[in-house]
Structure formats: structure tokens, C-alpha cells
Amino acid sequence: MRPQVYLDHAATTPVAPEVLAAMLPYFSEQFGNPNSVHRWGQQAEHAVYAARQQLAVSLNCTAGEILFTGCGSESDNLALRGAALAAQAAGRGSHLITTAVEHHAVLHTAQQLADHFDFELTLLAVDAHGCVSAQQLADAMRPDTVLVSLMQANNEVGSLQPVAELAAVARARGVLFHTDSVQAASQLELDVQALGVDLLSIAAHKFYGPKGVGALYVRKGTQLQPQQTGGSQENGLRAGTQNVPLLAGMAAALQLVQQRRAPDNEKFLQLRAALIAGVLQRVPESRLTGHAELRLHNHASFVFRGVDGNALLRRLDVEGVAASSGSACKTGDPRPSGVLLAMGIQPEWARGSLRLSVGRATTAADIDYSVQTVERCVAALRK
Amino acid sequence: MTTSPAAKLANANTRVVIAMSGGVDSSVAAALLVEQGYDVLGLMLRLWSDESAKDSRNSHNKCCAPDAIIEARAIAGQLAIPFYVVDAQQIFREQVVQFFLDGYSAGTTPNPCLECNRYIRWTFLLNEALSLGAQYLATGHFARVQRKPASWQLLRGTDAAKDQSYVLSVLNQQQLAHAMFPVGAYTKAEVRELARGFGLPVHSRRDSQDLCFLPDGDYRPFLQEHAPATLRPGAIADSAGRQVGMHAGLPLFTIGQRKGLRLAGPEAQYVVAMDAVNNTLRVGPRGALASTRLRAERVNWVSGVVPAEAFAAEVQIRAHGRPAPARIIPEGSDGVTVEFEAAVQSATPGQAAVFYAGAEILGGGVIAS
Numbered sequence: 001m002r003p004q005v006y007l008d009h010a011a012t013t014p015v016a017p018e019v020l021a022a023m024l025p026y027f028s029e030q031f032g033n034p035n036s037v038h039r040w041g042q043q044a045e046h047a048v049y050a051a052r053q054q055l056a057v058s059l060n061c062t063a064g065e066i067l068f069t070g071c072g073s074e075s076d077n078l079a080l081r082g083a084a085l086a087a088q089a090a091g092r093g094s095h096l097i098t099t100a101v102e103h104h105a106v107l108h109t110a111q112q113l114a115d116h117f118d119f120e121l122t123l124l125a126v127d128a129h130g131c132v133s134a135q136q137l138a139d140a141m142r143p144d145t146v147l148v149s150l151m152q153a154n155n156e157v158g159s160l161q162p163v164a165e166l167a168a169v170a171r172a173r174g175v176l177f178h179t180d181s182v183q184a185a186s187q188l189e190l191d192v193q194a195l196g197v198d199l200l201s202i203a204a205h206k207f208y209g210p211k212g213v214g215a216l217y218v219r220k221g222t223q224l225q226p227q228q229t230g231g232s233q234e235n236g237l238r239a240g241t242q243n244v245p246l247l248a249g250m251a252a253a254l255q256l257v258q259q260r261r262a263p264d265n266e267k268f269l270q271l272r273a274a275l276i277a278g279v280l281q282r283v284p285e286s287r288l289t290g291h292a293e294l295r296l297h298n299h300a301s302f303v304f305r306g307v308d309g310n311a312l313l314r315r316l317d318v319e320g321v322a323a324s325s326g327s328a329c330k331t332g333d334p335r336p337s338g339v340l341l342a343m344g345i346q347p348e349w350a351r352g353s354l355r356l357s358v359g360r361a362t363t364a365a366d367i368d369y370s371v372q373t374v375e376r377c378v379a380a381l382r383k
Numbered sequence: 384m385t386t387s388p389a390a391k392l393a394n395a396n397t398r399v400v401i402a403m404s405g406g407v408d409s410s411v412a413a414a415l416l417v418e419q420g421y422d423v424l425g426l427m428l429r430l431w432s433d434e435s436a437k438d439s440r441n442s443h444n445k446c447c448a449p450d451a452i453i454e455a456r457a458i459a460g461q462l463a464i465p466f467y468v469v470d471a472q473q474i475f476r477e478q479v480v481q482f483f484l485d486g487y488s489a490g491t492t493p494n495p496c497l498e499c500n501r502y503i504r505w506t507f508l509l510n511e512a513l514s515l516g517a518q519y520l521a522t523g524h525f526a527r528v529q530r531k532p533a534s535w536q537l538l539r540g541t542d543a544a545k546d547q548s549y550v551l552s553v554l555n556q557q558q559l560a561h562a563m564f565p566v567g568a569y570t571k572a573e574v575r576e577l578a579r580g581f582g583l584p585v586h587s588r589r590d591s592q593d594l595c596f597l598p599d600g601d602y603r604p605f606l607q608e609h610a611p612a613t614l615r616p617g618a619i620a621d622s623a624g625r626q627v628g629m630h631a632g633l634p635l636f637t638i639g640q641r642k643g644l645r646l647a648g649p650e651a652q653y654v655v656a657m658d659a660v661n662n663t664l665r666v667g668p669r670g671a672l673a674s675t676r677l678r679a680e681r682v683n684w685v686s687g688v689v690p691a692e693a694f695a696a697e698v699q700i701r702a703h704g705r706p707a708p709a710r711i712i713p714e715g716s717d718g719v720t721v722e723f724e725a726a727v728q729s730a731t732p733g734q735a736a737v738f739y740a741g742a743e744i745l746g747g748g749v750i751a752s
Contacts, residue, residue: 311511314467317422318515334470380514 008184009298009359010155015249016208016360022252023210026153026245029357032050034242035161035233046242047132051251058254059200059217060191067216067234068247072182072203073105075216078238079199080109080170082224083147087176089225093144094119097137100342101130101156102226106149106180124150129291130157130343134165135289141169147176151372152195156326156339157290158299158357160188163175167196176222182206183215185286186257187265198222203252204246208360209253213246231287264360267296271358271367277298278371281357283378287349301326303345307352307381309333315377391420399563401505401511403466405454407585409523410573412565414581416521417462424515425459425466427452428508430475430499458583459559464607465516469511471503479503480596485611487634490659490745491733494550494702495594497749501553501683509561516553521563526551527742528562535559537685537744542570549702552737552747556687606634617662619644621652622671630664633657639672639729657732673726679736679748682717686745689713696738698723700730706739721750 032040034048041237049063069075080096088094098110100123114121122140137148148170152163163179170177178199181190183331186207192200200217204210204341218224218237230239257264280286285305304312309325316323326337336350356370386394399421401413416423418541429452452468459466479502481496486493488499504522512520525540526548535556566574578585597605606613614632621627628646630636636643640654644666653672656665677700684690692715697706698721721736729742730736730750737747 310470311514312471313516314511317465317467334472 001367003320003369004322005320005370007356007358007362007363007366007370008087008322008363009186009322010206010296010355010357011324012074012205012211013186013208013359014361015210016253016256018256019209019249019253022047023245023249026248030244032244034244035231042305047244047248048242051247054251054255055215058251058258059194062215062220064155064235065192065218067218067221067237068242069216069242070179070212071104071214071239072201072206073214074153075182075201075214076103076178076180077109077226078216078227079201079218080106080147080149081113081227082237083176083178083199083222084113085117085225086223088117088119089174089198090192090223093130093142093146095142095145096120096121096147096149097122097140097145098149099124099126099132099151101126101154102149102151102154102341103180103182106151106178109142110149111369123198126342128344129294130154130159130339131161131291131294132166134162134169137166141173141175145173145175145179149178149180150305151183152188152200153181153296153299154290154339155183156337156353157343158183158295159290160184161194162294163197167198171196182277183296184288187261187268190254192217192219195242204250204253207257209255210246210249213243213250215250260360267360268358271362271364272300274299274312274364274367275356275358278367279374282375289343289345289353296357299355300352300357301355302379303340303349304352304354304383305349307378308334309336309351309353311381312354312377314371315381319373319377321373322382325353326355326359386419387608391474395422396458397423398515399521400424400508400515400517400518401464401521401565401695402425402508402523403427403459404523405451405458406523407578408525408566408574410455410458410576410583412521412523412543413464413581414583414649415565415577416563417464418581423462423464424512424517425455425462426511427466427468428454428475429468429470429472430503431472431480433687444613455586460590461583468477469505471507474507475503475596483594484606484613486733487606487613488610488659489733490633490657492637492731493733494735494749495596496550497553497735498684500550505554505558505562509558516582516699517561519561519563520723521565522685523566524551524564526564527567528559528564534686535562538563538567539738539739539744544739545571547739548744549699549735549747552685552744554685555683555684559685563737564604601635603635606632609699615662617625617664619646619664619666620658622655622665622667627652627666633664634648634657637729638731649732672729674723674730675726676720677730678751679719679721680717680751682713682719682746682748683713684746689716700727700750702727711738717748741743 030043032044035047041189042101052063052066096110096119113119116161124136150161150166165178176198179197180201182203185202198219201214203214225238228239289301336347340350392441399416401410401427482498483493483669509520524547525545527538531538539548550590575585613634616631618626619628619630636654646652650668655667655671693710695711696711698709699706707727710722712720730752734750735747736750738745
């Protein structure tokens with residue numbers, strides 16, 4: 001039996017047992033609709049309330065500032081489209097600022113606003129690590145700028161943006177600031193006061209919670225135009241019956257992340273160090289992508305010159321190592337990642353990208369096996 | 384067809400890659416391999432995406448359309464085998480589509496399926512399979528491989544009506560040593576029956592023998608887009624060289640075609656040749672279509688051995704044609720002259736002439752003249 005090593009925690013994580021336990025009562029026992037008048041409804045409503053309270057504690061905000069969504073992409077969509085369209089309607093301007101290295105949920109939404117809703121879009125240039133500076137943002141600000149969206153941690157290369165500094169630039173000019181914390185939430189502090197952001201997106205499945213549920217922090221007073229209309233759930237900003245078990249799971253999962261953050265991150269750092277050192281030492285013509293230190297604790301990403309990244313993923317999977325080329329995509333698209341190209345990485349390197357992300361269950365032996373396997377597979381593909 | 388536990392155990396150490404299309408033949412092939420206990424991986428080639436057809440679901444080329452990928456993925460999921468999509472768009476464009484366009488530019492009727500089997504399936508995909516640790520590449524073709532003491536034979540599929548050995552005549556010994564055709568010993572009806580037994584969908588898109596990269600199977604708009612120079616109007620000339628009409632582009636016709644010429648005259652006229660140099664369509668009476676000899680080039684000998692002297696065989700000159708008795712005279716390393724016992728109709732430059740000894744494929748080449 002070949003080893004089976006899962007090193008794709010940046011794509012998704014297993015639901016923690018505690019999280020599963022927190023969800024189970026709300027499927028068949030306390031199944032009520034939280035919007036109903038009766039006791040079944042009240043029971044469910046209380047679960048939603050408790051989840052919101054818990055999430056508010058985790059994000060250091062008030063419960064009224066937590067908006068539940070169906071996923072991280074929905075949170076990003078609602079943040080961008082909702083805030084941009086509300087600002088435009090209020091006559092505050094039509095200029096948006098983001099970067100080319102954002103998740104497509106942000107980038108494609110911003111591009112759609114530019115293409116079809118008369119917004120002007122500035123994409124800040126990123127440095128070789130995929131980061132931007134506060135000065136760059138300040139220089140790009142215009143009187144008609146209404147929204148800045150910059151991710152907290154990059155999903156493909158793991159680099160951290162100086163969100164607090166960047167948000168301060170926007171705040172000083174009274175411009176809304178959104179951050180996509182979907183990838184960061186499993187490890188970084190999500191204190192919205194310390195970060196100084198107005199909007200922040202998370203998705204539960206990235207931090208040992210269930211798939212199909214996310215949240216958007218909306219600072220009190222921030223105007224959003226609802227993107228899904230209907231009932232008055234979520235302050236009228238997101239119609240639809242709340243997914244009670246998944247909300248309970250998300251809140252429990254984020255609480256667990258906070259409780260375990262120090263030991264988890266310590267472990268991730270050790271594993272990451274072994275992974276990066278092992279791959280760079282043993283694989284010729286290999287490079288780390290993203291920042292060497294200012295990166296997610298569990299995240300290692302590489303490029304290998306002259307290697308077909310998709311072929312590498314197939315081989316690794318057959319050899320028992322589950323990895324990714326940078327995002328969870330399996331169409332076999334041969335084009336190199338736009339994120340890597342934006343960072344100035346040459347196509348002959350960028351085509352051979354690999355992301356390995358460790359998790360709570362990863363062991364040192366898993367890392368050893370993975371390093372050996374990556375070395376072997378890259379060598380075979382170069383033959 | 385049930386496999387003994389001992390045989391299954393033995394097969395478990397043999398990794399087989401099945402090339403999946405989402406269609407019933409390759410799906411049943413995959414299911415048979417799983418049932419026989421092999422370590423099976425599914426691969427699907429992404430060969431072509433026609434940008435112009437992207438927005439229209441209906442005009443999608445049949446092969447590797449998103450729907451086909453979804454179907455193949457679903458079948459792999461049902462069989463619980465790993466499944467990967469392998470991008471081959473660049474090499475397919477270079478080796479197959481370009482060949483197809485060049486063939487029409489040269490006034491022939493090219494058969495890209497042979498090139499696809501030669502370069503894409505049985506070179507590019509086989510290499511990918513071997514690199515994934517597989518000993519075999521299996522496909523849903525109706526053909527058979529038979530092991531001889533010192534060599535491999537390629538045989539027709541059991542179902543004469545569905546036999547696909549014609550397009551596999553490009554295979555050599557190295558490829559056959561790694562080839563499996565799990566449905567080749569079954570009839571199409573039996574394959575459908577097996578599909579039902581395995582709980583696989585039996586509805587099938589059109590058989591994948593048509594040109595897979597053409598939206599709606601029509602090559603004319605495709606040429607218009609990718610090689611418009613091939614569709615220039617020109618003269619139609621009769622056997623005496625007199626201009627008797629005009630054509631709208633040589634690729635719109637095939638050898639033996641009668642319809643669409645719009646010629647007046649007492650005797651029915653047929654396309655007998657394409658003169659690409661002069662962009663002229665040559666027509667003649669039905670009798671002019673008959674020929675007793677042809678020349679073929681780029682000949683592949685399945686055994687790997689070029690015959691030392693002329694020999695008798697049956698020769699098939701189109702994908703579903705009837706084999707005709709002939710003498711084959713090898714010329715040089717990769718040419719032959721074929722002399723038929725009785726005249727054959729409409730031998731078409733660009734198509735393959737494939738040599739058979741009964742059910743065995745000896746080889747084949749591309750008809751040059």
C-alpha cells in the first residue's frame with residue numbers, strides 16, 4: 001500500500017470532530033427554520049444567534065456586523081459588488097483598486113464592475129513576492145475611489161499583505177477597505193479592529209469547518225446594495241433561509257482555530273521549514289514562490305523550471321501525494337498562473353508550479369515522503 | 384467474462400491507463416478492466432477547444448467538450464478510479480489539425496484520425512500512461528491485440544460493422560506491447576449489454592469515428608475559418624481538359640462525388656481528381672473512378688519488418704470499406720504499389736490503404752495516387 005499524504009490544506013481541510021459534533025443537532029433534531037415564530041423556529045434562531053455571537057468574538061466585532069453567506073466567493077462578491085454599487089448610487093465615485101494576484105472571486109467581480117457597470121479599475125503592481133506597499137496604494141488613490149480590496153494572504157503563493165497599513169491608507173481618505181481573509185483565517189488573527197478593515201471575507205472549509213458556508217464582516221454603517229434579494233434575513237442584505245448546521249459548524253471551527261492557534265502554527269512552521277528546505281535542496285532548478293518569511297505558516301509553493309505542473313500533479317497523486325498547482329482547479333489548463341506572471345516569474349518557470357500546504361494531521365514522515373516524491377517526479381518529468 | 388480471484392490478484396499489480404471519452408465504449412472498457420482487478424487510472428485528453436464555438440453549447444465540437452469531460456468524470460467516479468484530464472491542445476493542433484488543413488491545401492482528403500492515433504493517443508498519451516507507472520494503455524477501440532511468441536499482432540475487432548482497426552494501422556510493435564482493447568472481442572450490442580450490467584449510461588453521443596474537433600461534424604466552416612485559402616473558386620475540367628463549370632473550393636468535394644457539380648451534359652460526371660496546383664476539379668464518367676493500382680506512402684508495417692518481396696493481401700481503402708484482394712509490392716522503406724485483382728472505385732488520396740491477412744492488420748499507408 002502506497003502512502004497517502006494530503007498536502008492540499010489550502011484547497012480545503014477535513015471537518016474537525018468537534019465541529020461535526022456542533023453541527024449534528026441541527027440536521028434532524030433541531031431542524032426548525034430560524035425565521036419561524038414557533039418554538040422550533042426559536043430553537044434554530046437561537047443557534048444562528050449563538051453562531052453569530054461566537055463569530056463576533058472571533059473577529060472582535062459586534063454580532064450585528066456578521067453576515068452569513070454560502071461561501072468565500074459569495075462573501076467577496078457581496079463585498080465588492082454590494083459596496084461598489086451602493087457607493088456609485090450615492091454619487092461617491094466609481095473607482096476601484098485591487099491587484100492582479102487576488103482570488104478570482106475578487107478579481108473577476110472587479111473586472112465585471114469595470115466592464116459592465118462603468119467602474120474604473122486600478123490593478124496595483126505587485127512585487128516579486130506578490131505584495132503591495134502602503135505608498136503604492138496611497139499613490140493610486142483618487143478622489144473618486146470608493147473601494148479598495150486587497151487580500152490578507154495569497155492563496156497561490158502564501159504571501160501576507162500588510163493589511164493594517166494598507167487599510168489605514170484607505171481609512172485616512174474615508175475609502176472602504178475589503179480584505180479577502182479566506183486563505184488567512186486558519187492561521188492569522190482576524191481582529192477587524194486591529195486590521196482596520198470595513199469588510200472581511202472568510203469561508204469555513206478552509207479552517208476545518210464545513211464547505212458551503214462563509215461570512216462577511218461588514219463594519220457598522222457600511223452601505224451595501226444587496227446582491228440576493230428576497231426575505232429580510234441578514235439585515236436584508238442576503239435573502240434566504242440560513243443554513244443553521246453549517247453556521248454552527250463555522251462558528252465552532254473558528255473558535256477552535258483560535259484556541260489552537262499557537263500550537264497549530266508552531267507545528268505548521270516546523271513542517272513548512274522542513275518542506276521548503278527539503279524541496280529546494282533536493283530538486284534542481286527549483287524556487288520558492290512568495291515571501292520566504294512573511295507567508296502563511298502552512299504554505300509552501302514552488303516553481304520548477306521546464307516542468308509541466310499539471311503532469312507533476314497527476315504523477316504526485318498516483319504516487320500518493322495530494323497537491324495543487326496553486327488553486328483547486330482540475331481542468332488541466334496549460335496556461336501558467338496569472339498570479340505568478342504578475343509577480344514577474346518567467347513562463348518556463350511558472351508552468352511548473354506546485355503548492356504544498358500542511359495541516360493539523362500532517363506528520364514529519366509525511367513531509368519526508370513528499371519531498372522524496374517531489375524530487376523523484378520532477379526528475380522523471382525532466383527526462 | 385468473470386475473472387477468478389487469483390487472476391484478479393495477479394492483475395492488481397498491473398497498472399492500466401484507460402483513455403476515456405465519456406462514451407459507452409471506453410466506459411465499458413474501463414469497467415471491464417476494473418472488474419478484472421487491474422490497477423486502473425482514467426485519463427481524458429483535452430484535444431481541442433474551438434474558440435468560435437465557445438459560447439454556443441449546441442455547436443460544440445463533440446470531443447472533449449465540457450459535457451464529455453463531465454460524463455467521463457462521472458463514470459470514473461462510479462467506477463472509483465482516479466481520473467485526470469491531460470491537456471494536449473498544442474500538440475493536437477500541431478500534429479493533427481495542421482495535417483488536416485495541409486491535406487486539404489494539397490488537394491487530398493486527409494484522415495486525421497490516423498495521425499491522432501499515431502502521434503496523440505499512441506505516442507503522447509502512451510508516454511503519459513507509462514510515466515504514471517502504467518504497463519498498458521487501453522482504449523475503447525474495436526480491435527484486438529494478440530501475443531505471438533516473439534511479436535504482437537493487431538487484429539480486427541470481432542464486430543465487423545464496428546471494427547476500428549483501419550485507424551489503428553499506424554501502430555508498431557512497441558505500441559502494441561502496451562496496448563489493450565478491452566471491448567475489441569465484443570460486438571457493439573454486447574458492449575451496450577455490458578454497460579447495462581455495469582449500470583453505466585448506454586445512451587451515446589455519436590460514435591466518435593467522425594472528426595472530433597469539428598463543431599457539428601461539418602468541416603467546411605472549419606476550413607473557412609482556419610484555412611480560407613483552400614476554399615477558392617476554380618474551374619471544373621472534364622477528361623479532355625475542357626472547362627465545363629466552376630467549383631467553390633476543392634475541399635467541398637471528394638473523389639467519386641456526383642452531387643453538387645451542377646454540370647449539364649448527357650453523361651453523369653463524377654469527381655475523379657483534385658488538381659490543387661491549378662485549383663481545378665477534374666471530372667469524368669463513372670468508369671474513370673475505377674482503378675486497379677494505387678501508390679501509398681508513409682507505410683507502417685505492424686510487424687516492424689519491411690517485406691522483402693511482393694505478396695498477396697486484402698486491401699481496404701476507406702474506413703468502412705470492403706477489403707479487396709490485391710498484390711502489394713514494397714518500394715523502398717515506406718512506399719508500396721498496390722495492384723488490385725479487380726478494379727476498385729474512388730481510391731482517394733489522403734485516405735489510408737490498409738493491408739489485411741484475414742483478420743490481421745499487416746500495415747497501411749497513405750494513398751498518394
